[in-house]
Amino acid sequence: MxxxxxxxxxxxxxxxRTPGRAPSALAARPVRPREGLDVLRRELSERxxxxxxRFQHELERVGGVLHRVAEAGEVPDVVAQIAAExxxxxxxxxxxxxxxxxxxxxxxxxxxxxxxxxxxEVAAAERARLRGLAAAADLGVTGAEVAIAxxxxxxxxxxxxxxxxxxxxxxxxxxxxxxxxLVESLVQMGLVLEAWHEGAEPSWRGAxxxxxxxxxxxxxxxxxLTRGVHGPKEVHAVFVERGLSVARRA
Amino acid sequence: MEPELATPFRERAGRALDxxxxxxxxxxxxxxxxxxxxxxxxxxxxxxxxxxQARAIKEATLQRLDYWLERLIERIESRGGHVHYxxxxxxxxxxxxxxxxxxxARMAVKSKSMATEEIHxxxxxxxxxxxxxxxxxxxxxxxxxxxxxxxxIAPAIHKTKGQVAELFARExxxxxxxxxxxxxxxxxxxxxxxxxxxxxxxSGANFAVAETGTVVLVTNEGNGRMVTSLPRxxxxxxxxxxxxxxxxxxxxxxxxxxKSATGQKLSVYTSLVNGPRRGGEPEGPEELHLVLLDNGRVxxxxxxxxxALNCLRCGACLNVCPVYRQIGGHAYGYTYPGPIGxxxxxxxxxxxxxxxxxxxxxxxxxxxxxxxxxxxxxxMLIELRREVDQQGIAPWPERAVFGAFAWLLQRPRLYRxxxxxxxxxxxxxxxxxxxxxLPGLFGEWTRTRDLPAVARRTFHERWAALERxxxx
Numbered sequence: 001m002x003x004x005x006x007x008x009x010x011x012x013x014x015x016x017r018t019p020g021r022a023p024s025a026l027a028a029r030p031v032r033p034r035e036g037l038d039v040l041r042r043e044l045s046e047r048x049x050x051x052x053x054r055f056q057h058e059l060e061r062v063g064g065v066l067h068r069v070a071e072a073g074e075v076p077d078v079v080a081q082i083a084a085e086x087x088x089x090x091x092x093x094x095x096x097x098x099x100x101x102x103x104x105x106x107x108x109x110x111x112x113x114x115x116x117x118x119x120x121e122v123a124a125a126e127r128a129r130l131r132g133l134a135a136a137a138d139l140g141v142t143g144a145e146v147a148i149a150x151x152x153x154x155x156x157x158x159x160x161x162x163x164x165x166x167x168x169x170x171x172x173x174x175x176x177x178x179x180x181x182l183v184e185s186l187v188q189m190g191l192v193l194e195a196w197h198e199g200a201e202p203s204w205r206g207a208x209x210x211x212x213x214x215x216x217x218x219x220x221x222x223x224x225l226t227r228g229v230h231g232p233k234e235v236h237a238v239f240v241e242r243g244l245s246v247a248r249r250a
Numbered sequence: 251m252e253p254e255l256a257t258p259f260r261e262r263a264g265r266a267l268d269x270x271x272x273x274x275x276x277x278x279x280x281x282x283x284x285x286x287x288x289x290x291x292x293x294x295x296x297x298x299x300x301x302x303q304a305r306a307i308k309e310a311t312l313q314r315l316d317y318w319l320e321r322l323i324e325r326i327e328s329r330g331g332h333v334h335y336x337x338x339x340x341x342x343x344x345x346x347x348x349x350x351x352x353x354x355a356r357m358a359v360k361s362k363s364m365a366t367e368e369i370h371x372x373x374x375x376x377x378x379x380x381x382x383x384x385x386x387x388x389x390x391x392x393x394x395x396x397x398x399x400x401x402x403i404a405p406a407i408h409k410t411k412g413q414v415a416e417l418f419a420r421e422x423x424x425x426x427x428x429x430x431x432x433x434x435x436x437x438x439x440x441x442x443x444x445x446x447x448x449x450x451x452x453s454g455a456n457f458a459v460a461e462t463g464t465v466v467l468v469t470n471e472g473n474g475r476m477v478t479s480l481p482r483x484x485x486x487x488x489x490x491x492x493x494x495x496x497x498x499x500x501x502x503x504x505x506x507x508x509k510s511a512t513g514q515k516l517s518v519y520t521s522l523v524n525g526p527r528r529g530g531e532p533e534g535p536e537e538l539h540l541v542l543l544d545n546g547r548v549x550x551x552x553x554x555x556x557x558a559l560n561c562l563r564c565g566a567c568l569n570v571c572p573v574y575r576q577i578g579g580h581a582y583g584y585t586y587p588g589p590i591g592x593x594x595x596x597x598x599x600x601x602x603x604x605x606x607x608x609x610x611x612x613x614x615x616x617x618x619x620x621x622x623x624x625x626x627x628x629x630m631l632i633e634l635r636r637e638v639d640q641q642g643i644a645p646w647p648e649r650a651v652f653g654a655f656a657w658l659l660q661r662p663r664l665y666r667x668x669x670x671x672x673x674x675x676x677x678x679x680x681x682x683x684x685x686x687x688l689p690g691l692f693g694e695w696t697r698t699r700d701l702p703a704v705a706r707r708t709f710h711e712r713w714a715a716l717e718r719x720x721x722x
Contacts, residue, residue, distance in 0.1 A: 001345070004323070007335035010548050011316050011490070017552035024310035027303065027498040058515070121530045130532055131480075135446060151516045160530030164479045168472060186516070190501025193522075197462045197497065206531035207329070207538075208479065211520035216472040219512075220388035220404060222411050223279055224430035229387055229438055230445070231472025231519065 033194035040188060041180070048179040051149040052239060055182060058152030062214030063227060064235040072243035076106035079141055079174055082236055083112060088138035088172060095119045098161040099143050099176055100244035119161035134165035140232075142167045143246055144177040146192055147237065150185040153213040154237060155192075158206030167212065173232040175212070178244045255583050259606035262581040272408050276578050279407050283569040286513025287620070293515075300506050305623040307499050308560040315551065318460040318493045319542070325463025329525025331538040339369035339545050339598075346371060346452070346485055349539055350380045353483050355449035359441075361469060361477040362386035363454025364402060364563055365487045365543055368585045368598060371452070382452070383444045385473040387437055394421045400579030400587065402565040403511050408578055441473075451477035451535065455488035456562070457503060458540070459522075461496045465540060467521045468507065470514075478523050484535040486523075489543050491559040503562065510622040511564040546598045554633045558593040560623045567617035567627060573610050582607060589617040589627045592634070601637045605644055608634040647691060672704045 030036040044051065056066040067078050083091060091114040096102040098119065107114040115133050122130070134140065142162070146155035154175045158164045167173045183189055193209075216231030227233050257265075266272055291297040311318055323333045336342035350358065358380050360366065372382040372393070384393040388405035392398060394417050399405030406414070415428035424436050453474060457466040465486050467474035478484050494500060508514040527534030550556050568574045568588030579587035584603070586594040589611060596604045608631060617627040638644050639652070658665050679685045685701040687693070695701060707715075 002335045002337045002341060004333075004335055007337065007542070007544070008316055008320070010337070010544070011319070011551065014548050014551035014553075015313075015316060018313075018556075021313060022309045022557075023306060024313055025303075025306040026310045026495055027307060027502050029496050029498045062514075062518070118532060122532060127532050131446075135442075153516055158531055158534065159528070160532075163532045164475065165533055168475050168479065186501050186505045190498045193462075193497035193500070204530060206528050207523060207525045207534055208475075209522040209524070210475060211516065211522075213514075213516045213518050213520075215518070216470070217518055218387045218434060218471050220386070220391065220406050221409070221414055221430040221433055222275075223282055223404070223407075224411070226430050226434040229434055229471035229473075230385065230441065230476055 027190075030191055030194055033191060033198045037191055037195040040183070040191060044182060044184065045179070047184075048182050051182045051184055052179070054149040054184075055147050055152055055237075058149065059214065059235075059237055060152070062152050063217070064152060064214045064237060066237050066239060068239045068241070070241045072101040072240050072245070075101045075176055075238055075240060076103050078236075078238050079103055079139070080107060080110055080112065082172065082174060083107075083139050086138070086172065089113055090137045091115070091139045091141065092117060092134050092137040092166050092170065093141035094143060094163070094166060095161045097247045098159075099141065100178070100246035101176065101240070103141050117161065117163045117166060121160070130163065131165055131169075134163065134169045137170040139172040139174060140166035140168075140170040141174045141176065144175040144181060144237070146189060147177050147182050148184075148186065148189055148211075149182060151213055153189075153211050154235070155189070156210045156212060158208040158210075160204045160206070162206060164206075164208055164210070167210070168231055171228060171232055172234045172236070173212070173215075174236045174238060176238045176240060176244065178240050259581070259583065259610070262583060263577045263610070266577040266581045271410060272578055273576075275408055275410075276575055279401070279404060280569040280575050283404075283512065283565070287510055287566060287569070288513075290509035290513040290515065294505075294509065297506065297509070300502055301622050301624060304502050304506055305560065307494065307502060308623055311494055311499075312491070312551065312556070312559060315490065315493070318495055319490060321495075322458055322460040322463060322493050325460065326525065326538075326540055329463055329538075331463070331525050331540060334539060334541045335544075336541055337544045342369045342487060342541055342543050342545065343371055343374040345541050346487070347374060347378050347380075349483065349485055350375065350378065350450055353449060353537070355380050355483065357381045357383065357444065357448045358450035358452050359383050359385050359445055359448040359473075359477050359481060360389075360452045361454070361467065361474040362389050362405070363452070363487060364585065365454045365489055366452060367399065369487070369543070369545065371487070380450065383441070383448065385441050385445070385471075385477065386469070387434060387471060390437055390441065391417065394418075398580065398585075401568060402563055402586070402588070402591075404565070408580070445473075445476040445480050448481045449483065451479075451481035451484045453477050453484070453486050455486045455492055455540075456507070457500060458488060458493050459495070459497055459500055460493050463524060464497075465523045465538075466500060467523065468504075468517045468519070469521070470512070470518045472519055474521050475519055478521060478535070479533055482535055483537045483539070484523070484526070485539045485541065487541045487543055489545075489547055491547055506622045507562055507564055510562070510566040510620070546600075550597055554637070555593050555597050555630055557625050558590065558597060558627075558630060560625055561590050561594070562622060564622060566620040566622065567625075570616040570620045572612055572614060572616070577610075582610070589631070590621075590625065593627060593630050596634055601634055601641060602643045604634060605638045608638050666708070666710060669704060669708045669710075673706070676703055
């Protein structure tokens with residue numbers, strides 16, 4: 001087997017032989033991304049209404065649905081309504097800490113079968129059971145760390161209390177977010193990602209960051225657009241104007 | 251060995267031209283992709299600037315490739331990931347098989363990956379007792395049919411829904427109507443269980459961000475997320491040229507990749523994978539392996555195909571290529587079809603592999619216009635033709651004819667004489683200023699196209715006359 005040293009020797013030998021160089025430049029990276037992001041967030045806080053409208057427009061273009069509520073307490077109502085309209089019964093949800101609102105208890109009260117994902121490390125057997133719950137669920141409720149207006153994208157970060165499967169295995173995904181998380185463009189998202197990786201990462205953060213732009217889709221059979229291949233068939237974003245309190249914001 | 255290569259290129263292309271469904275499917279698909287791409291970029295005024303920037307980033311990365319790869323490796327290992335080095339396709343297969351063996355894997359779910367197609371990983375897995383399951387719908391169809399992808403991003407572009415329904419009936423025992431919606435639902439159910447049961451998840455990588463040690467996967471169906479989240483072990487196979495420095499650079503590429511491929515602003519899922527499952531996380535693989543693949547790439551760092559290392563595998567050049575649009579992906583005979591595919595085939599298999607394919611281009615330049623990073627494909631195709639000629643691997647009649655032509659061009663008097671001679675000899679064949687038929691070997695040319703007749707007065711003669719007039 002090729003060793004790392006051998007592999008790099010070959011690369012360096014070829015690099016040394018490289019004739020004339022073409023124009024080149026890396027993208028200019030922010031020097032202090034966290035500070036840059038703070039500045040950006042302040043600017044964006046003045047434009048959140050426009051950005052939310054744009055987000056809605058783009059989300060709808062890719063087949064998603066936006067719901068707006070005034071208070072965090074209304075989120076369970078929205079979820080219940082989405083589930084009821086579709087005859088869905090089994091719900092999995094992130095815990096209150098990471099979602100910013102308790103969804104499970106109100107849903108159970110209304111007769112839904114709602115399970116809360118754990119907020120801390122669990123044993124392997126329990127992890128398997130939880131995955132089974134997500135796989136059997138009709139609807140999954142998560143938070144969103146960023147919403148990108150330009151593309152209608154929800155950015156979901158995995159971690160403790162933020163299982164990946166909640167937004168992946170159920171046929172219907174509901175993501176809850178607030179105005180703070182709106183950014184305008186992919187370029188701004190680049191700054192967010194730089195800031196997230198500046199210095200040590202917080203211990204709660206997991207290994208996966210997923211950009212979700214509408215429901216799962218394919219056009220692999222005769223270019224016919226079909227939704228819900230492997231991921232959710234439906235994506236609902238619930239915008240909460242007040243009262244969402246997410247601990248450990250990314 | 252690629253199975254298609256048993257028949258010569260000309261025959262493969264001829265068969266594709268005679269396939270009426272394929273012709274229809276190709277026209278519809280490529281036209282649709284072209285339109286979607288155009289509309290997407292029309293909405294992005296800064297699109298051209300972003301493409302220039304993306305190109306400059308690729309070049310800058312290549313100029314310090316060793317540094318960025320070292321950085322990537324260091325970051326991945328600091329997260330508990332493992333990095334492997336594969337010089338050849340064979341070595342890459344052995345690396346993956348070793349991982350499969352060590353982890354006791356029985357079934358591998360795969361998200362769409364051209365790199366694993368390129369190294370023919372599935373056959374190797376199968377032979378080693380690990381069942382590979384392609385999970386991209388198009389790839390799944392192709393795998394069930396024991397065929398190979400015919401387009402980089404739409405692998406089953408050549409199949410009708412009727413054929414897919416028959417295939418599902420035969421292979422899955424599911425009789426169904428030929429409705430894409432229903433067929434997709436069946437595939438979802440079949441593959442869902444496989445995602446949950448598989449021990450090994452195998453993916454490619456669209457990018458790897460060096461500064462953060464992040465493997466980036468772009469999919470529309472969600473299989474990329476499944477493959478990197480559910481199985482115990484995740485293996486990503488990636489060409490060395492896919493590394494990019496930073497998240498800021500990533501944002502630039504994401505802004506143009508999906509638009510070039512499918513005309514989407516962004517693909518549905520962009521997954522950033524930063525190591526195996528972390529403490530506290532309820533899900534994710536216990537092990538993450540990145541296989542860095544050379545397989546002919548490294549020697550092009552200083553080679554004539556260097557620019558092809560910038561390719562993002564978006565497929566835009568296929569859709570606009572007048573040759574691809576006529577013959578489709580299979581006729582090319584190798585993993586990568588289309589204009590960029592010819593270059594990549596030469597990169598992977600050497601110039602001898604493309605002695606016919608190097609000519610399967612009109613050099614019109616549409617590919618370069620469509621390319622998100624503006625790769626000068628025509629220039630490299632010409633370079634390849636030269637190489638094929640110099641190595642004496644071009645077919646002998648071609649070498650003889652061009653040899654004679656070159657000899658003649660270097661002798662002005664003889665050239666002028668031959669023009670006059672040609673004017674005389676062509677007489678019986680000229681109809682309306684064009685030659686539509688020629689006898690013998692020359693008939694190969696006129697079989698599929700007309701030849702303009704030698705003009706009544708050649709350019710040389712007219713120029714000389716003009717000069718005489720000017721002097722008067």
